[in-house]
Structures are given as structure tokens and as C-alpha cells.
Amino acid sequence: MYKFFLLLGLALFTSLPALARPSVPSSLPTPDPMAARYMVTTRDSTIYSPVGDRIIPVARLQAGTLLDVQPDEKGYFIFRFANASGFIARDVLSAAAPPLPAARDVALLHRNSRDYLLTLHPVSVYARADSQAPLLATLAANLRYPILTRETDTTGLRWMVINLGGRLAYVRADEVELDNGIPILTYHHILRNRDNRRFRHTSTTTSVEAFDRQMAYLRQAGYLTISLYQLEGYLRGNENLPARAVALTFDDGLKSVYRYAYPILKKNGQRATAFIISSRIKRHPQPWDPNGLQFMSLSELRAIQSVFDIQSxxxxxxxxxxxxxxILLQRSQHNILFDFARSRRALTQFNPHVQYLSYPFGAFNRKAIEAAHQAGYHMAVTTMRGKVRRGDNPYTLKRLYVLRTDSVQTMARLIANRPQDVPPVDTPVPIRLPPLMQSVMPLD
Incomplete structure (x- = not known):
């Protein structure tokens, strides 16, 4: 059945409805093209940018680097950095004459790229595709940066071309990794090993012990657990995410998620998305029974919202x-739309921004995709296996499953950008940032 849905998703990819602009909140000022001006750094300077949940140091600019900047109201200048804005202190810049870029350069700077590079350690950025060219900056580790194009120099060395503050900049391809996508992990039911009698051989049931080890690995290895709002912002090219990012999703809304997954995630400071079957929400909590499939109550859904985002x-x-x-595959588009819209309305008591959908059993067709769009959903996830990349169909996003029998090492390789590089999980190696990159930007 999964093969059927995979082929169907590929067939539908090129004929999907366009999306309206998402209501993803942003605290960044909107650039004013008329206020742009070129300035040059007078000394080596730190730049900041929002990445995931925080505004952090993301690069060290060399003195003499030209930037296309605009002032903001907090004493900084802003400029383009990856998918968002970079910030630099005003007192390290002086006015400079605007350059006269070639038409090719202008076209490249405005290219909407689908390919990204990952920085796993600090990376040098050059003014040209030449290792002897002036050094412009050093990018921090754990960044995800859009690639405009690729070039090869006269020695055969390959380069990635990026937009750094409104100018073309060059990164050696052998210093970075090409991004293979963001993993979305899927869970359903969680039980303690000693209590699991009925679901021991069900692949969608994870043991509490295994889940605890998996989440500990994500934390120790430096993965940021992202919301689907953040994933949507990234897919639309207006949000920066770190190189190590993963989304956690739980389908159905089972009581075991409240009982076991919620405290583990809360302990680790992690977040997740709960896809709820809205007709099965219980008015009052049920006595716990590990031998049955029980659904969360109104009060339990409210209790988990410090960790879980409630979606449909x-x-x-x-x-x-x-x-x-x-049964979805046998329904008319009108009936599917009615159900999708009804679920959104029912869940607004927990979340006024129900914008994401998980298809039941991963089943979808053209009618379901059209109905999801018409009902106001921005994205939908499937059971097709794979990672999420920019340019993917937002209504047929892939996910990954960690099976009941999988080790933490297997999960680590599953979500890694390059599985062959994963160290033994007994000693997970978090990304260690140099002292420059460890502080948080002062906002006042």
C-alpha cells in the first residue's frame, strides 16, 4: 500500500494548488529597498542572526567586507543572511561607494535556491572562487545556508556560491556538506516493556525505555527539535534552521503520549507535534489500561501543550x-473537505493555528490534497519514507519511522545527513562551538 501512495504522490507533484503566504510570526524588520546602502566593516566584527529558537552569533566578518545594509531601531544594521536577516553593530561600519555588479551577479543574488549547505565546523568564506582570494568571513558551525550556484576553479576545486549581505561569496565544497533534508520522525504508541503484552509485536508501538534513550541522544548530539511552523518557514525560504534539526510527530492522540512521551520531552526541553483524531477526544481522563488503545482527554491535551503543538x-x-x-480514498472531495474543516474547528480550543494535517494511515489522493488546501491547511504529512527538502510538495511531506526493534545507533544513522559519519552512540559528539559562537545576542 505504501508503494501505491508513493507513486501517487510523485504523480501529483506537478499539479498542486499554490499556497497562500503562511502566518508564521517573525520579529525581524521588513527590509525597505529604498533605504538600502552599502557600508564596509572597519574591523573584524561578529554578526548575529535568528537560527531556530534564538538570535545567536553566526559568523565573524573580516575588516574591509562590503555589505548591503539597512538601519534598524535597536542600534544595529541588518542585511541578508541565509533565509533571514543578519545583524551587525553600527559602530563597526563606515559608508562605501556602491559596487557595479555584473548582470549575472544580480541574477544570482535573487535566485530562489532549493539546495543548501551544512557547516559542521567553522568555515571560511572568500571573495572569489580562489583559496588565495581575500577572506570575507568565517561561518559558525551548525548552520544551514542556501546555495546560489556551484563553480569549479582552474585547479579543479569545487566551490559553493552564497549570498552574504547582498554580495556573492564563496565556500569550498570540501569544507561543507550538501544538505540531504530535514527528518520528521513518526511515533504513535508508547508503553513500558513490562506492561506491553498486547502490542509487543506492533511496529508502531515504542517502548518507554527506547524512547527515553532516543530523546537523550537527540539532546546530547545537539539536535534542535523544531515545530512545523519553523519547518514551514524554512520551506518557504524565510527562516533559518540549524544543520542539526529534527521534527517529532505523534499520530492519533493516544493517552500513552500524555503518560510517557510528554514527561520525557519536557525533561529534555524538546518539542513535538501531536496529530489528533478530533472525534476521539475524551471528555474526562480514562483510568490507565496498557492493554487498550486509549485516547487523551480535554484536560490531558491542555496539559501537554507546553511541549506539544496540537494539529489535525x-x-x-x-x-x-x-x-x-x-475510507478516505472512497469519499468525495466534498465529504473530505467537510471532515478536514470540522477537525480544524474542533481543535481550535487547543490551538488557534491548526495549519497542519496528517493523513489517516498515510492515505491521500488528488481529492484529499485539494481538500486540505481548501480547508486552510498549509502542509500535510504522509507515511512515505524520506526527509524534507526545499521544493518538496508541502501536501505530501515524507517522514521517517523508528521501528520497535531499532537501536539508538540505527535511529542516529537514519536522521543523520551522512549516515556513514555517525559516531558510536555511547559517546555522542555534540557540535562544539568556538567561544565566539557560544553567546546569545544582547537584545537591549
Whole structure:
């Protein structure tokens, strides 16, 4: 069945509805093209940018670097950095004459790229595709940066071309990794090993012990657990995410998520998305029974919101037909739309921004995709296996499964950008930032 949905998703990719601009909140000022001016750094300077949840130091600029900047109201100048804005102190800049870039350079600077590089250690940035060219900056570790194009110099060395503050800049390809996508992990049911009698051989049931080890690995290895709002911002090219980013999703809304997953995630300072079957929400909490599939109550859903973002897993469509096929595939677009919209309305008591959908059993077709768009969802996830990259169809996003029998080492390799580089999980190696990159930007 998964093969059927995979082929269907590929067939639908080129004929999907366009999306409206998302309501992803941003604290960054909107650049004013009329206020732009060129300035040059008078000394080596630190620049800051929002990455994930914080504004952090992201690079060290060399003295004499030309930037296309605009002033903001907090004593900084702003400029383009990756998908968002960079900030630099005003007292390290002086006015400079604007350059006269070639038409090719102008076109490149405005290219909407789908390819990204990852910095796993501090990386040098040059003024030209030449290791002897002037050094412009040093990028911090753990960044995800859009690539405008690629070049090869006269020695055969390959380079990645990026936009750094409104100018072309060059990074050696052998110093970075090409981004293979952001993983979305899928979970359903969680039970302690000693209590699991009925679901021991069900692949969608994870043990509490294994889940605790998996989340400890993510924390120790430096992964940021991101929200789907952040993922949407990244896919639209207006949000920066770190190189080590992962989204956690839980389908169905089972009580075991409240009982076991919630405290583990809270302990680790991690976040996740809960896709809820809105018709199965209980009015009052049920006595715990590990031998049954129990659903969360109103109070339990409210309790987990410090960790979980509540999104939709449909209302009445999470069912199988008599021939064991998802009933969604037998419904008209009108009926699917009615159900999708009803689920959004039912879940607004927990979250006024229900914008994401998980198809029941991963089942979707053209009618379901159209209905998701019409119902106001911005993205939908499937059971197709893979990672998420810019340019992917937002209504057929892939996910990854960590099976009940998988070790932490298997999970680590599954989510890694290059599985062959994963060290033994007994000693996970977090990204260690140099002293320059460890502080947080002062906001006042």
C-alpha cells in the first residue's frame, strides 16, 4: 500500500494548488529597498542572526567586507543572511561607494535556491572562487545556508556560491556538506516493556525505555527539535534552521503520549507535534489500561501543550473500509473537505493555528490534497519514507519511522545527513562551538 501512495504522490507533484503566504510570526524588520546602502566593516566584527529558537552569533566578518545594509531601531544594521536577516553593530561600519555588479551577479543574488549547505565546523568564506582570494568571513558551525550556484576553479576545486549581505561569496565544497533534508520522525504508541503484552509485536508501538534513550541522544548530539511552523518557514525560504534539526510527530492522540512521551520531552526541553483524531477526544481522563488503545482527554491535551503543538489527524476519516483500505480514498472531495474543516474547528480550543494535517494511515489522493488546501491547511504529512527538502510538495511531506526493534545507533544513522559519519552512540559528539559562537545576542 505504501508503494501505491508513493507513486501517487510523485504523480501529483506537478499539479498542486499554490499556497497562500503562511502566518508564521517573525520579529525581524521588513527590509525597505529604498533605504538600502552599502557600508564596509572597519574591523573584524561578529554578526548575529535568528537560527531556530534564538538570535545567536553566526559568523565573524573580516575588516574591509562590503555589505548591503539597512538601519534598524535597536542600534544595529541588518542585511541578508541565509533565509533571514543578519545583524551587525553600527559602530563597526563606515559608508562605501556602491559596487557595479555584473548582470549575472544580480541574477544570482535573487535566485530562489532549493539546495543548501551544512557547516559542521567553522568555515571560511572568500571573495572569489580562489583559496588565495581575500577572506570575507568565517561561518559558525551548525548552520544551514542556501546555495546560489556551484563553480569549479582552474585547479579543479569545487566551490559553493552564497549570498552574504547582498554580495556573492564563496565556500569550498570540501569544507561543507550538501544538505540531504530535514527528518520528521513518526511515533504513535508508547508503553513500558513490562506492561506491553498486547502490542509487543506492533511496529508502531515504542517502548518507554527506547524512547527515553532516543530523546537523550537527540539532546546530547545537539539536535534542535523544531515545530512545523519553523519547518514551514524554512520551506518557504524565510527562516533559518540549524544543520542539526529534527521534527517529532505523534499520530492519533493516544493517552500513552500524555503518560510517557510528554514527561520525557519536557525533561529534555524538546518539542513535538501531536496529530489528533478530533472525534476521539475524551471528555474526562480514562483510568490507565496498557492493554487498550486509549485516547487523551480535554484536560490531558491542555496539559501537554507546553511541549506539544496540537494539529489535525482528521475527525471521522481515520477508519478502514470492509476491504481494509483507508475510507478516505472512497469519499468525495466534498465529504473530505467537510471532515478536514470540522477537525480544524474542533481543535481550535487547543490551538488557534491548526495549519497542519496528517493523513489517516498515510492515505491521500488528488481529492484529499485539494481538500486540505481548501480547508486552510498549509502542509500535510504522509507515511512515505524520506526527509524534507526545499521544493518538496508541502501536501505530501515524507517522514521517517523508528521501528520497535531499532537501536539508538540505527535511529542516529537514519536522521543523520551522512549516515556513514555517525559516531558510536555511547559517546555522542555534540557540535562544539568556538567561544565566539557560544553567546546569545544582547537584545537591549
Amino acid at each position: 489527524h482528521t475527525h471521522f476519516l481515520h477508519r478502514l473500509s470492509a476491504n481494509k483500505r483507508p
